[in-house]
Amino acid sequence: MVTLKFGPWKYQIARGEKLNLGTCQMSPLVRVLSFTRRRLTVGQDDVSGAGVQWVSLMPIAMLVEQPGTRRLLLIGDRTRWIIWALGAIGVVSCLVAGVAGRRAQ
């Protein structure tokens, strides 16, 4: 659906096949982030190669179609959100304590 490329990085939003659950139909949306790099070096008497590939798949949403209704269910990684929020609190606290420490001197 959506593909963005930046050097070895690739960002994709892909839509999966429709799931038929009888009472409703669902279409999943997934974010795919990948990093691919391969390198071959040919010298006078030697040859060498190296390659790295990393792929991260994260569900984004599920499009639910029920008779008469159609809605998008967002899927969030709550654990990551909480950890990021705690990290943000740590950074803000660091800045505030820095300012307070300078004023105290």
Place this chain on the structure above:
Amino acid sequence: MTQKEGLMSVFDGKEIGLMEAVNRLFDLFTEVKQEATWKRVFGDPQTYGDTTLIPIASVSYGVGLGIGQQEPTEEAEGSQGAGGGSGVMSRPIAIIEVTPTKTVVRPVIDYTRVIIAGLLTLAWIAFLWANVIRKLVRSHEPA
């Protein structure tokens, strides 16, 4: 890409050029990437009575390899070496619950990670503010 004479390797039981071996291994990476479909993230629906549950996870994986070969010369013997590694990580994120009347997302929270992160944040804040309080106390002390 030219094939260097004498630089041979064994891949799938066949003797082939090292360059070709490297290229084949790199092609395997691409195949792995193409298999990265939504099916890895959304599990198979499980039905219990009227309720259907779909498990959802975040998945990440990586592979890396290095390979090298040197032809023998008059001064030194030829050598070759290769190494590689891979890793997979999967974490549950949520469960979709489908009933005849409603469809809801039930988030899955990893409390162990959250508690550890919370304790580390608290320790960090306590350390920072202890320094500030110490400076405040020192600044109010008579010289």
